[in-house]
Amino acid sequence: MSLRNSAVIIGVGESDIGRMPHMSGLGLNAQAAMRAVADAGISHRDIDGLLTAYSFTEPYFMLGSVLAEYLGISPRYGGSLVVGGASPAVMLHHAAQAVATGQANTVLVCAGENRATGMSRDEAISALSAVGHPYFEAPYGIGIPSLYALVARAYMEKYGTTRAEMAAVSVNTRKHALLHPNAHMKTEITIDDVLSSKPISDPLNVLDCCLISDAGGAFIVTTPERAADMAGAPVYLAGIGEAHTHEHLTSAPSLTEFGAEQSSQAAYAMAGLGPSDMDMAMLYDCFSIVPIIEMEELGLVPRGEGGAFFAAGEAAIGGKLPVNTHGGMLSHAHAGAAGGLLALIEATRQLRGEAGERQVADAKAAVVHSEGGILSSHCTAVLTAEPR
Secondary structure: OOOOOOOEEEEEEEOOOEOOOOOOHHHHHHHHHHHHHHHHOOOHHHOOEEEEOOOOOOOOOOHHHHHHHHHOOOOOEEEEOOEOEOHHHHHHHHHHHHHHOOOOOOEEEEEEEEHHHHOOHHHHHHHHHHHOOOOOOHHHOOOHHHHHHHHHHHHHHHHOOOHHHHHHHHHHHHHHHOOOOOOOOOOOOOHHHHHHOOEEEOOEEHHHEOOOOEEEEEEEEEOHHHHOOOOOOOEEEEEEEEEEOOOOHHHOOOOOOOOHHHHHHHHHHHHOOOHHHOOEEEEOOOEOHHHHHHHHHOOOOOOOOHHHHHHOOOOOOOOOOOEOOOOHHHHHOOOOOHHHHHHHHHHHHHHOOOOHHHOOOOOOEEEEEEEEOOOOEEEEEEEEOOOO
């Protein structure tokens, strides 16, 4: 079924971000959730649906049920979705289906973890090794940065993307983060800083890699009709699509072609809009190569031109197509599934004209893309300020 204009995001909220040793993962989720509830102008008792993702820092098997208990709500629709970094956009998809079909009236979507202070370095490495194939990848010691480094090297060889162009992605997001009052990173960086930073897995250096933060984010989904009685300004889901091509990189059909093209085509078709209609893009940026690939697969630039787009400053606020105006996971925050969820929050704020110094002029449409695993699962959403 088409979900075009059948669901809206009516409230958004994010937790305090950075290093928050006094807060648990559940606490970060709750803080973000209550801020989203306040933004929507409703009571938490009005929520009858709850979707959340996963946590490496909390010991709970049924995280969605635990979070509902923690928040003091008893939803008639709920669950925990695990699609890696794609989980937030996939949860938006499920929430929209729920309200459109009457399974729920008002769905809270939230995710977050205290990864910066709730895990040791060894614990983090051990937990994240679950992404590698347990028989054919993990036993050989390969980690997530090395898996993405394989993709980066293959992409550089095929399309001519350069290290300096990848560094420009990190610099662009850092400049945007400096305009966000709640961003984890507070200091400016240059291309040289990125290129001379600590090597992690060739060709990736530490400033090519996402943050480890304590962070939570939340948004509330309902129908346009119900939103009319709520205080928050609605942002419309115009289109959404998914594509799932593999789980482990050793089974990927390609190291340079992924599922973002398919998911975005489905989203554009549902929305009746195309790449040229977008005023901004919020792209999953766990490593600096990833937004370049996504820009190209989403049709925002031709193949092989994503890196040059960032290097030319066209992805900056005021440029041809601003990308990750909040700073992305490279500079704003990354804490499990919260990373991609914060991108949906930023798109909502931009389309409501609430982004302050970061505001994109005359913003009417945004494309938001999340990916999970090693470019394994993809979900693309097209959001608009008005029904289209």
